Amino acid sequence: MGVPVEITRSPDFKQIYAIGAIGGHGPYDSRIAFYNDTPKVKMENGEQITIMERDTKAKAIMFPRLPRSSSGGAAIPT
Numbered sequence: 001m002g003v004p005v006e007i008t009r010s011p012d013f014k015q016i017y018a019i020g021a022i023g024g025h026g027p028y029d030s031r032i033a034f035y036n037d038t039p040k041v042k043m044e045n046g047e048q049i050t051i052m053e054r055d056t057k058a059k060a061i062m063f064p065r066l067p068r069s070s071s072g073g074a075a076i077p078t
Contacts, residue, residue, distance in 0.1 A: 016057045023059075033059040 016034060023032030035056045041048055 014058070018057055029064070030062045031059060032062075 017036070018034035019036050021032050021034050023030065025031075033056050035054050038053045038055065040051050040053045042051060043049075
């Protein structure tokens with residue numbers, strides 16, 4: 001039987017629209033950034049070129065659960 005979870009929202013909670021996400025995991029955490037792309041036209045050497053402007057809106061950093069020691073406390077790696 002699980003512990004009931006009460007869901008609340010922080011006063012600074014934000015909802016964003018994103019068309020994509022990029023990220024990965026490392027040895028200490030996982031990171032994911034959400035972005036929007038907008039095509040932009042610019043002149044370069046007298047030639048019109050189109051580039052994609054990627055605007056990162058937010059990044060989430062998630063830590064893995066720490067392993068538990070036999071005493072019941074979190075085992076902090078040294």
